Amino acid sequence: xxxxxxxxxxxxxxxxxxxxxxxxxxxxxxxxxxxxxxxxxxxxxxxxxxxxxxxxxxxxxxxxxxxxxxxxxxxxxxxxxxxxxxxxxxxxxxxxxxxxxxxxxxxxxxxxxxxxxxxxxxxxxxxxxxxxxxxxxxxxxxxxxxxxxxxxxxxxxxxxxxxxxxxxxxxxxxxxxxxxxxxxxxxxxxxxxxxxxxxxxxxxxxxxxxxxxxxxxxxxxxxxxxxxxxxxxxxxxxxxxxxxxxxxxxxxxxxxxxxxxxxxxxxxxxxxxxxxxxxxxxx
Amino acid sequence: xxxxxxxxxxxxxxxxxxxxxxxxxxxxxxxxxxxxxxxxxxxxxxxxxxxxxxxxxxxxxxxxxxxxxxxxxxxxxxxxxxxxxxxxxxxxxxxxxxxxxxxxxxxxxxxxxxxxxxxxxxxxxxxxxxxxxxxxxxxxxxxxxxxxxxxxxxxxxxxxxxxxxxxxxxxxxxxxxxxxxxxxxxxxxxxxxxxxxxxxxxxxxxxxxxxxxxxxxxxxxxxxxxxxxxxxxxxxxxxxxxxxxxxxxxxxxxxxxxxxxxxxxxxxxxxxxxxxxxxxxxxxxxxxxxxxxxxxxxxxxxxxxxxxxxxxxxxxxxxxxxxxxxxxxxxxxxxxxxxxxxxxxxxxxxxxxxxxxxxxxxxxxxxxxxxxxxxxxxxxxxxxxxxxxxxxxxxxxxxxxxxxxxxxxxxxxxxxxxxxx
Numbered sequence: 001x002x003x004x005x006x007x008x009x010x011x012x013x014x015x016x017x018x019x020x021x022x023x024x025x026x027x028x029x030x031x032x033x034x035x036x037x038x039x040x041x042x043x044x045x046x047x048x049x050x051x052x053x054x055x056x057x058x059x060x061x062x063x064x065x066x067x068x069x070x071x072x073x074x075x076x077x078x079x080x081x082x083x084x085x086x087x088x089x090x091x092x093x094x095x096x097x098x099x100x101x102x103x104x105x106x107x108x109x110x111x112x113x114x115x116x117x118x119x120x121x122x123x124x125x126x127x128x129x130x131x132x133x134x135x136x137x138x139x140x141x142x143x144x145x146x147x148x149x150x151x152x153x154x155x156x157x158x159x160x161x162x163x164x165x166x167x168x169x170x171x172x173x174x175x176x177x178x179x180x181x182x183x184x185x186x187x188x189x190x191x192x193x194x195x196x197x198x199x200x201x202x203x204x205x206x207x208x209x210x211x212x213x214x215x216x217x218x219x220x221x222x223x224x225x226x227x228x229x230x231x232x233x234x235x236x237x238x239x240x241x242x243x244x245x246x247x248x249x250x251x252x253x254x255x256x257x258x259x260x261x262x263x264x265x266x267x268x269x270x271x272x273x274x275x276x277x278x279x280x281x282x283x
Numbered sequence: 284x285x286x287x288x289x290x291x292x293x294x295x296x297x298x299x300x301x302x303x304x305x306x307x308x309x310x311x312x313x314x315x316x317x318x319x320x321x322x323x324x325x326x327x328x329x330x331x332x333x334x335x336x337x338x339x340x341x342x343x344x345x346x347x348x349x350x351x352x353x354x355x356x357x358x359x360x361x362x363x364x365x366x367x368x369x370x371x372x373x374x375x376x377x378x379x380x381x382x383x384x385x386x387x388x389x390x391x392x393x394x395x396x397x398x399x400x401x402x403x404x405x406x407x408x409x410x411x412x413x414x415x416x417x418x419x420x421x422x423x424x425x426x427x428x429x430x431x432x433x434x435x436x437x438x439x440x441x442x443x444x445x446x447x448x449x450x451x452x453x454x455x456x457x458x459x460x461x462x463x464x465x466x467x468x469x470x471x472x473x474x475x476x477x478x479x480x481x482x483x484x485x486x487x488x489x490x491x492x493x494x495x496x497x498x499x500x501x502x503x504x505x506x507x508x509x510x511x512x513x514x515x516x517x518x519x520x521x522x523x524x525x526x527x528x529x530x531x532x533x534x535x536x537x538x539x540x541x542x543x544x545x546x547x548x549x550x551x552x553x554x555x556x557x558x559x560x561x562x563x564x565x566x567x568x569x570x571x572x573x574x575x576x577x578x579x580x581x582x583x584x585x586x587x588x589x590x591x592x593x594x595x596x597x598x599x600x601x602x603x604x605x606x607x608x609x610x611x612x613x614x615x616x617x618x619x620x621x622x623x624x625x626x627x628x629x630x631x632x633x634x635x636x637x638x639x640x641x642x643x644x645x646x647x648x649x650x651x652x653x654x655x656x657x658x659x660x661x662x663x664x665x666x667x668x669x670x671x672x673x674x675x676x677x678x679x680x681x682x683x684x685x686x687x688x689x690x691x692x693x694x695x696x697x698x699x700x701x702x703x704x
Binding site for chain 1: 317318319320321323324331333338504508520525530532536537540541542544547548551584637638648665666674675682685
């Protein structure tokens with residue numbers, strides 16, 4: 001954006017210094033994440049750039065931390081556990097959350113705001129408190145240190161995201177569509193599967209993605225409700241950072257950054273699709 | 284004639300029921316159907332989330348172990364009047380002997396000992412010692428107890444035991460607020476050196492406030508920039524905000540460890556440029572600085588997103604109109620633009636504050652000693668010191684603070700308006 005010719009020198013200085021400040025803030029946001037990517041190819045077990053790396057000497061780089069990640073039993077178990085726990089908790093959270101959102105969006109729903117507040121509370125309550133409560137209660141009923149315990153806990157933490165995204169999608173839903181489907185002879189079941197589901201599907205999928213990332217990224221609850229057997233990737237990273245820090249963690253971090261870029265892309269595409277379907281075109 | 288007129292006044296459906304009744308019935312059916320859709324999730328959240336939180340509430344006051352194991356002594360102690368300055372009567376000692384013998388056999392007495400040790404250190408060893416000898420005690424039991432350990436002759440021992448003989452206790456809350464019972468049973472502040480939790484709560488609030496202010500200071504300029512740029516450019520810049528938002532928390536914490544540690548990137552750069560000498564590297568991690576820097580970075584997107592969405596709705600004509608009416612850019616900003624963004628500041632600010640006062644992972648990894656927050660102590664009492672009652676009491680206090688803040692958040696923004704991405 002070029003400045004108009006009539007700007008005073010003072011305004012020019014202000015304009016450029018403001019832009020510089022903004023640039024620095026964006027740098028602060030993104031630099032830490034970018035920095036770990038080259039560091040994960042370090043040939044020596046340090047968290048910093050070596051002389052060889054700065055001279056772009058191939059000897060300074062190595063893939064051994066990635067090799068360590070893919071071959072170590074600890075990490076392989078963690079990947080498997082993360083997948084299983086995130087998958088099942090997402091399925092539970094998405095199913096229950098979507099059904100509840102369908103009920104909440106009905107105009108006849110009584111006590112709507114109270115119920116909404118209750119359903120959202122797992123998102124509001126600090127994780128350490130949820131973790132403490134679940135640890136106490138699940139060890140009472142023998143679910144502490146089991147897959148079922150961790151899956152149930154993660155499903156509970158994921159449902160608010162599903163409820164919020166699906167109710168948001170439903171709030172833009174045109175009820176006339178249901179009536180016209182009925183007037184054209186569709187049964188409620190047909191209407192649900194052929195009219196409602198395709199329209200709210202983007203909301204459901206992005207809610208499911210939020211639930212998935214919640215479980216995939218969650219560490220506090222899994223630290224208390226789970227045990228070594230249920231170790232997930234974040235669990236393994238947490239104990240790795242605490243005990244002996246090795247660049248394998250940076251390799252894992254790099255892989256996770258790539259995963260999150262992919263997820264971000266999917267969510268963005270879904271958001272655009274919803275907007276297009278609703279007839280909102282990006283200006 | 285009259286009956287005919289009456290039936291005409293009330294409209295009915297085909298089968299003769301009044302329309303009003305029929306409508307109410309249909310409405311009720313719809314209501315029940317809506318409730319039935321919500322019921323499974325409500326039930327699920329109730330069992331997996333609310334019951335655990337209530338369990339924590341219960342644990343913070345629960346004291347079952349003492350009256351259960353000391354089943355004969357506890358009721359007698361509760362009746363005993365400790366104000367006349369004399370030891371309990373012989374029947375209490377006799378009951379205590381019985382409880383100790385039984386408790387030693389069932390191995391439960393030592394748990395009472397460690398429970399009472401939270402009230403005053405020394406109880407644990409007192410109980411262990413007495414449990415070993417109790418089966419050889421002979422009447423008169425008072426003398427036998429005092430012979431086994433002189434502490435049984437101390438009035439305070441019995442006073443504390445009497446105080447904690449009920450099924451419920453407030454002593455975990457007292458401990459969590461750095462209060463304790465004085466010598467005559469009144470509640471007093473702990474001396475300065477022993478007060479840890481109030482300091483900790485205060486530090487948690489202080490650091491959270493600092494992080495919130497830093498987030499605001501960093502989020503305001505970039506949100507404003509993004510709201511004024513054309514959509515294509517601002518979407519690109521938004522990616523720079525959303526990518527950290529979507530990146531695993533542990534990845535971001537790890538990144539800050541790599542950057543801030545003594546042999547880390549920032550120290551290396553400073554040494555390379557000669558700003559500091561090699562043996563003078565800055566300690567930026569495992570202290571409060573590490574916590575504040577890493578948490579500001581992690582929570583910044585939570586401030587940018589609400590601010591940006593508010594700023595986008597402010598028409599640029601407002602500022603132009605203000606300048607047109609003779610306001611300098613500074614005055615126009617302070618009197619026109621800024622007041623319009625206050626709701627965004629409130630929303631983002633409370634959100635960041637709520638998240639940071641309950642934060643555990645980042646302070647645990649980069650906080651060291653003076654950068655740890657209240658949640659780290661909850662975790663410590665849960666997994667290391669195993670004082671679950673105190674952990675629960677601290678948790679309930681923290682939950683109380685969060686709920687109050689959440690109430691204000693709901694007033695300002697409304698829970699329903701929460702959006703992501």
